[in-house]
Amino acid sequence: MSNDLMTPDLDDTVEPGPSYPQFGTPMVLAGSVLVAASAFLSWSYDREPLGDVSITGNPAPTQYLALIIGVLGIVLFLGRGPLARFFSWFDETAALRGLGFGAVAFALAVILAIFANTSGLINVDPGGWILLVGSIALAFGAEQLPAGRTHADPLRSKTSSWTEILAIIALLTGVLFLAAYALAMEDGYAFLALLAFLGAISATLIRGGFFQWLSIATAKHRQVLMLGAVVVAFLFPFTQDGRDANMTIATQIIVFAITALGLNIVVGLAGLLDLGYIAFLGAGAYVSALLSGSATSHLGFQLPFWLTAIIGACVASTLGLIIGTPTLRVSGDYLAIVTLAFGEIFRITVNNLDGINGPSITNGPNGVSGIPELNLFGFDFGQPHTLGGFTLTRYANYYFLLLLLGAFVILVFTRLNNSRIGRGWVAIREDERAAEAMGVNVFGLKLFAFAGGAFLAGLAGTIKAHQDLAISPDQFVFLESAFLLAAIVLGGMGTVAGALVGATMLKLLPEKLRFLENYRLLMFGILLVLMMRFRPEGLVASKRRQLEFHEDDQELAEAIQVEHLETKEAQA
Amino acid sequence: MSTAVSHEMPAAPAAGREVVLDASGVIMRFGGLTAVDNVSMKVHDGEIVGLIGPNGAGKTTFFNCLTGMYIPTEGTVRLRGEVLPPKPSKVVKAGMARTFQNIRLFGNMTALENVMVGRYCRTSSMALTSIIRGPKFRREEEATRARAQELLDYVGLGKSAELLARNMPYGDQRRLEIARALATDPQVLLLDEPTAGMNPKETEEAMHLIFKIRDSGLAVIVIEHDMRFIFTLCDRVLCLVRGALLIEGSPQEVQSDPRVIEAYIGGDESQEEGE
Secondary structure, X not given: OOOOOOOHHHHHOOOOOXXXXXXXXXXXHHHHHHHHHHOXXXXXXXXXXXXXXXXXXXXXXXXXXXXXXXXXXXXHHHOOOOOHHHOOOOOHHHHHHHHHHHHHHHHHHHHHHXXXXXXXXXXXXXXXXXXXXXXXHHHHHHHHOOOOOOOOOOOOOOOOHHHHHHHHHHHHHHHHHHHHHHHHOOOHHHHHHHHHHXXXXXXXXXXXXXHHHHHHHHHHOXXXXXXXXXXXXXXXXXXXXXXXHHHHHHHHHHHXXXXXXXXXXXXXXXXXXXXXXXXXXXXXXXXHHXXXXXXXXXXXXXXXXXXHHHHHHHHHHHHHHHHHHHHOOOOHHHHHHHHHHHHHHHHHHHHHOEOOOOOEOOOHHHOEOOOOOOEEOOEEOOOOEEEOOEEEOHHHHHHHHHHHHHHHHHHHHHHHHOOHHHHHHHHHHHOHHHHHHOOOOHHHHHHHHHHHHHHHHHHHHHHHHHHHXXXXXXXXXXXXXHHHHHHHHHHOOOOHHHHHHHHHHHHHHHHHOHHHHHHHHHHHHXXXXXXXXXXXXXXXXXXXXXXXXXXXXXXXXXXXHHHHHHHHHHHO | OOOOOOOOOOOOOOOOOOEEEEEEEEEEEEOOEXXXXXXXXXXXXXXXXXXXXXXXXXXXXXXXXXXXXXXXXXXXEEEOOEEOOOOHHHHHHHOEEEOOOOOOOOOOOEHHHHHHHHHHHHOOOOHHHHHHOXXXXXXXXXXXXXXXXXXXXXXXXXXXXXXXXXXXXXXXXXXXXXXXXXXXXXXXXXXXXXXXOOOHHHHHHHHHHHHHHHXXXXXXXXXXXXXXXXXXXXXXXXXXXXXXXXXXXXXXXXXXXXXXXXXXXXXXXXXXXXX
């Protein structure tokens, strides 16, 4: 607060100061204390909501989240004064504002949970109201706080390597525990409250500049991040110890994520809109199901899995070539329509290959069932195994196989992106005519993206068939394609993390928010509209994509320029 | 005015120099409109040919015919005796590179990446090579990067390699476009108004750069409105009016031809020289 050196740059941005600066300090403090204190009070008269938040003095898990928010608020506030030396680049004032909004969202989620579970606001105990009032005070107070001291740029901060590595490890460990914790939740409303809490924490970290710092740190320690992510993903089944409920969700998420990654090559890297992508997954799944000696297959012979996997992927990518060759010559919208139609053609075709309307191959709407469990090198995927005292069920077995495939797809994705081909794709997205005039084989590269994406989806489909034991045409409807695309749009086009985040959200949320029932699609619709308005590039966008969506934002362009230079320096 | 640049008087095609580009009888019609009407031109190695004419004379359309962006209704374009394929990317590979009148860089890529895109047609690593990343891939990627940096140094942008193209000053963007075109290893370089919007100092620099490129043996074709620029730079000038070739000759001949002055100043389109 002492040396408030304003650079001429900052003077340019005309920002009206807060209207009631005198309220800032007391309200932030009081709000934080109230939120923290409410954790020890009863929130609800009824025991039902949020796993019993009706006991005074003994916080339930959800109430601990309130405690964390409150304490975080106090710590951030102290960062403006006494603790300033720990906040060299972390902008605690901006972070407080993010936290305030998040806290209000959290409080509203809690009140909503009590309201919905007990049919009446009358059941909200004073503790609940104190939480709400405290969070509103925190949000309002944070808005009124005068801007703090000028912070160092997170991008230029020099932190020691081991701090960065520790931060990465801590983050990954947090993700692992969070995943286990969130998946174990039965109550949809408690999950909603957890989401609001996570939103509050992310808003705090983003506003404070933590993620900018982290992006440099991860660029510097790419290997650590990779290794850590692999370890976390590998350890996850061990946190479940023999329970199937969450492993089914996890395997579904991975299949979905792999398919989304494949689609991200087509949409995110090559910039082609594909609305029938699920058909490629379906093609792989059907080929694998029919060739693997399923009880209901009419083909009547059994090929080893590695062969069916290759055949399935090749069939899918051949279909991609057949669709792509005539359509990739025309511009975007036509391609979208043709792929949409292709998705439907695929579904209707497998529906009709039932021996009545067409040749008897796929059993029509009944689908192919009785697909045998995988058996690779004598390892039976259908049987539970024990490893170091932990029981790994059949889902865990498939989880590991899918993890391998996922790693392969990520490898393909990143390596293609950082190569001559990737540069060609970017050039095509930027300016197709200029790319062509610079000797880039536009048509060939588009076709390759299309067929390559189809190949990966087909590969995922071959495993999916074995894991689900049965497939039917209604698994491959247009809605699934739309969801895949939504996952990418939500998560971020052209990044691995984006596809993974988006896929996880779109698969996990419907599982956990079952109380929304028929409103789930409405919610997704609203979410997507909001994304398009406020962050069209997605949650975890690549820098380039971010720029493409903000063509006339020169400030952003310069910020990204600085970040780019810093990353280059960090890697060197 | 050009320092240490051999600025020869051309007129007659320099003896011993090979014809690199030979366009004969190029006609381009859009429906009833004939945008390019029976234009022929020959360009020799190490020669700078200027293309002038009032706005709407068909200069850029003619460029598009040469580079495969349009397929001429009639006539052929040959590069070293070979008829050019009707596809821009193949034309580039055959040895013809261009820049655009309105700069068309890949704005969200860095300067270095822009030039590396230009190397696309001279490199060959495909999907599997890129995924496996063997020594061949790494060698090629390294060579691409080195060559791109070398070209940036050549046009004087060596220090701006990591800047996003959209963040660069206007004059630098024009030079970056030339570097990107040079990255395709062309035999003929087509520049569409390379000094449009530049101040006199930048124009001067651009002129030196073009001389430097010419001296390295390339043939250069320039569309320009800045007459002073054209007449100091070019060995030969062609003037197009309403799609047809009005006159071809040395800068002095063209400059003093009354029909050229008529085309620019007289007539119903009162075009001043300049942009």
